Amino acid sequence: MLANGAQSVSLVELFILLLILIFIFSFTGTQEIHTVSKISVQKQQTITVPCLYVQKYANYPKYMSSGGVWIFSHYVSHSRMSVVDNQAENVFTATLREAEVRDSGTYWCAVTVSGSDPHAHLYLQVTEGIIDSxxxxxxxxxxxxxxxxxxxxxxxxxxxxxxxxxxxxxxxxxxxxxxxxxxxxxxxxxxxxxxxxxxxxxxxxxxxxxxxxxxxxxxxxxxxxxxxQFTTNPSESTPPLSADRRLLWLLILGAMLPIITVCGAVMLIKARNKRST
Incomplete structure (x- = not known):
């Protein structure tokens, strides 16, 4: 009886220890990775998920995994999922194209480091219905x-x-x-x-x-x-249009001045001749 009791106590302790470990590993690094908690999309929609991280992880590889519990999750590697890291903004994005209902589930934004990878989770729900309605x-x-x-x-x-x-x-x-x-x-x-x-x-x-x-x-x-940047240098620019027009008018007036002078003189002579007669 004592041996069986001791064995049952050991199993309980082992189970509690396992729960503690799962809890610790699931929440390790969750303050260093940030994302949304749940996204709902329509089937065949493309969705992009942002995963923000602290500066110290800028040069480390990033990835997405899926599974209800972090330590049992698996790396997402299918062709419809792509991950792009923007180190300038300390964020990587995971884009899922042509979402399918079977893609629904818990996902984890994660960074590969030595030891336990920092991570944050979100839930993706893909529906058959038309969400606009x-x-x-x-x-x-x-x-x-x-x-x-x-x-x-x-x-x-x-x-x-x-x-x-x-x-x-x-x-x-x-x-x-x-x-x-x-x-x-x-x-x-x-x-x-x-x-x-x-x-x-x-x-x-x-x-x-x-x-x-x-x-x-x-x-x-x-x-x-x-x-x-669209304005030319004044020292290299041609005269403005208004200046060109003024110069043109001056040239025209200069050319017409002798003609006007001659016409005026002829008219003056004719007027004097009429008065004398």
């Missing part, structure tokens, strides 16, 4: 928008209640604050977001969200066009 489903016309410094950009998020910056603050129907950002409710299920007086540091990843999921949107702010 479901008001509560999030959708945007495009995951990318762009504008120039000093200008404005507007994003329309259907089915959204908030607009947030990844690793930043939020603004929405119930308030919140995000610098130089205004939100308006177009109708019951649409949020119109305007970023105004854009600055280059506004570039980055944002998301529309509701109570259930998020939809990532990348904003690119380009430098304002320098109009001086």
């Amino acid at each position: 479901i008001p509560e489903w999030l959708r945007v016309s495009s995951q990318t928008v762009s504008g120039y410094e000093g200008g404005n950009v507007t994003i329309r998020c259907r089915g959204a209640s908030h607009w947030c910056r990844i690793r930043g603050s939020c603004v929405g129907r119930d308030g919140g604050s995000l610098e130089r950002t205004a939100v308006m409710c177009d109708d019951a299920d649409a949020l119109r977001v305007t970023l105004w007086q854009l600055k280059t540091e506004d570039s980055g990843w944002y998301y529309c969200s509701n109570e259930d999921s998020q939809m990532p949107v990348h904003v690119t702010v380009m430098e304002a066009l320098d109009i001086t």
Whole structure:
């Protein structure tokens, strides 16, 4: 009896230890990798997932894995998934093309390092239905928008209640604050977001969200066009059109002056001859 009891206690302890290890490995590095928590898309849609990381991981390989538990997840290697690393912005993106229902599940943004890879998870839901007909489903016309410094950009998020910056603050129907950002409710299920007086540091990843999921949107702010580059050097330029016209008129007047003088003299002589007769 004692031996069996001791064995059962050992199994319980082993199970608890395994749970602790799973918990530790699942949450290791989650504060260093950031992404959204859930994305819902329609079948055959292409979706891009941003994975933001801290600077120290810039030169390390990045990848996506899938599986409900991190330590049992497997590397995603099929041809419809591509990963692109942007070290300048400390973010890598995973793009899934032509999403299928069977692609639904938990995914992990991860960085290959020595020891346990830092990671963050999200859930992808792919549906057969037409999400445009479901008001509560999030959708945007495009995951990318762009504008120039000093200008404005507007994003329309259907089915959204908030607009947030990844690793930043939020603004929405119930308030919140995000610098130089205004939100308006177009109708019951649409949020119109305007970023105004854009600055280059506004570039980055944002998301529309509701109570259930998020939809990532990348904003690119380009430098304002320098109009001086289209202006020729004054020392090398030709005279302006108005100066050419003035010179032309002076030449015409100069050529006509002798004729006018002669005609005037003839008319004066004729007038004197008439008075004398």
